Amino acid sequence: MSKVAVLGGGSWGTALALTALRAGHDVALWARDAAAAQAISAGGNPRYLPDIGFEAGIVATTELGEALAGAKILLASVPAQALRSVLESASPHLPAGAPLVLCAKGIERDTGKLLSGVAAEAAPRNPCATLSGPSFATDVARGMPTAVSIAARQDELAAELAAQLSTPAFRCYSTTDQIGVEIGGALKNVLAIAAGATIGAGLGASAQAALVTRGFVELRRIGAAFGARPETLMGLSGLGDLMLTCSTAQSRNFAYGLALGRGEDLSGRPLAEGVATAGIAARIAEEKSIEAPIIAATAMIVGGRMSIAEAVESLMSRPLKAETD
Numbered sequence: 001m002s003k004v005a006v007l008g009g010g011s012w013g014t015a016l017a018l019t020a021l022r023a024g025h026d027v028a029l030w031a032r033d034a035a036a037a038q039a040i041s042a043g044g045n046p047r048y049l050p051d052i053g054f055e056a057g058i059v060a061t062t063e064l065g066e067a068l069a070g071a072k073i074l075l076a077s078v079p080a081q082a083l084r085s086v087l088e089s090a091s092p093h094l095p096a097g098a099p100l101v102l103c104a105k106g107i108e109r110d111t112g113k114l115l116s117g118v119a120a121e122a123a124p125r126n127p128c129a130t131l132s133g134p135s136f137a138t139d140v141a142r143g144m145p146t147a148v149s150i151a152a153r154q155d156e157l158a159a160e161l162a163a164q165l166s167t168p169a170f171r172c173y174s175t176t177d178q179i180g181v182e183i184g185g186a187l188k189n190v191l192a193i194a195a196g197a198t199i200g201a202g203l204g205a206s207a208q209a210a211l212v213t214r215g216f217v218e219l220r221r222i223g224a225a226f227g228a229r230p231e232t233l234m235g236l237s238g239l240g241d242l243m244l245t246c247s248t249a250q251s252r253n254f255a256y257g258l259a260l261g262r263g264e265d266l267s268g269r270p271l272a273e274g275v276a277t278a279g280i281a282a283r284i285a286e287e288k289s290i291e292a293p294i295i296a297a298t299a300m301i302v303g304g305r306m307s308i309a310e311a312v313e314s315l316m317s318r319p320l321k322a323e324t325d
């Protein structure tokens with residue numbers, strides 16, 4: 001049994017802290033909010049995991065030094081756009097050499113970097129890994145069966161982390177394709193917004209299936225440009241997570257798209273990582289001359305620069321071509 005430290009007291013940080021606890025580790029969690037830390041230590045997270053009670057045992061604190069001291073595994077589960085600043089604050093306290101597992105899904109908006117690139121700059125003394133896959137925090141917190149990928153460039157590190165973090169209900173597969181795992185997790189959120197918007201705008205289940213399938217082609221093109229392995233994109237962290245988040249309003253990204261498609265007020269909604277990632281993903285595709293019209297249209301819709309009706313018109317009137325081109 002060794003100490004696991006979790007950065008982030010939201011739904012995913014809490015759920016991952018619980019899996020680490022259930023895997024037999026001592027678990028500390030850093031949350032920026034004192035009330036959240038107190039509640040998590042007592043066995044609840046009313047803001048981010050309402051209606052879920054869980055076992056006490058996580059030691060949650062607002063002190064980074066206290067949370068990180070002596071930790072052998074670090075899990076970063078703050079939102080993607082907050083990762084750099086949180087790692088910079090944590091930097092003096094990060095135990096040198098302890099693996100840092102990135103658990104957020106996104107691309108840094110200001111730099112276009114994948115989160116492993118952010119970690120390489122903000123936490124260079126910690127070997128970096130990524131945990132991603134189809135896994136709603138509520139399901140994981142409730143102990144429902146879930147499988148994810150853990151990726152690290154070194155095979156032994158990925159396998160060791162998978163062994164340390166798996167439980168009978170949380171099955172971690174290991175891979176060395178960290179970039180593939182990151183790309184799948186980041187882009188599926190953008191496509192989930194598009195899928196939700198399709199349903200919200202009343203365009204139908206056939207349109208939803210077409211959009212997700214063709215969106216997956218774009219995901220694979222972008223993945224290929226980054227050197228991702230095709231089989232990773234077909235795996236849990238790619239296709240698996242795309243299936244999950246493009247099919248149910250339990251996904252906050254899908255729910256965001258649903259509200260967008262219905263023309264509802266979008267202020268004050270829960271985190272939807274695809275909102276921040278859409279624009280930068282579209283820009284990366286454009287800069288690399290990758291054909292990604294669905295991602296581009298989603299970025300424009302999310303940015304208020306295109307209506308859903310205009311997106312449909314533009315996507316449906318593209319020149320006809322072979323499906324595999």
Ligand SMILES: NC(=O)C1=CN([C@@H]2O[C@H](COP(=O)(O)OP(=O)(O)OC[C@H]3O[C@@H](n4cnc5c(N)ncnc54)[C@H](O)[C@@H]3O)[C@@H](O)[C@H]2O)C=CC1
Pocket residue numbers: 008009010011012013031032033048077078079080082085086103104105106135136137138270271273
């Ligand atoms: N909730 C889920 O089902 C899953 C979430 N993820 C990923 O995990 C990441 C975190 O998401 P959630 O925990 O779900 O979000 P959340 O909205 O439930 O919680 C976010 C947490 O981060 C904290 N936070 C936000 N900005 C911060 C900052 N600048 N500094 C410090 N703390 C900050 C908030 O106070 C909150 O505790 C996202 O990238 C998400 O895509 C991945 C798999 C499942």
Ligand SMILES: O=C(CO)COP(=O)(O)O
Pocket residue numbers: 105133134135136137189192241244245250251252253254271272273
């Ligand atoms: O990444 C997730 C499930 O794998 C969670 O999806 P949402 O952030 O869209 O709720």
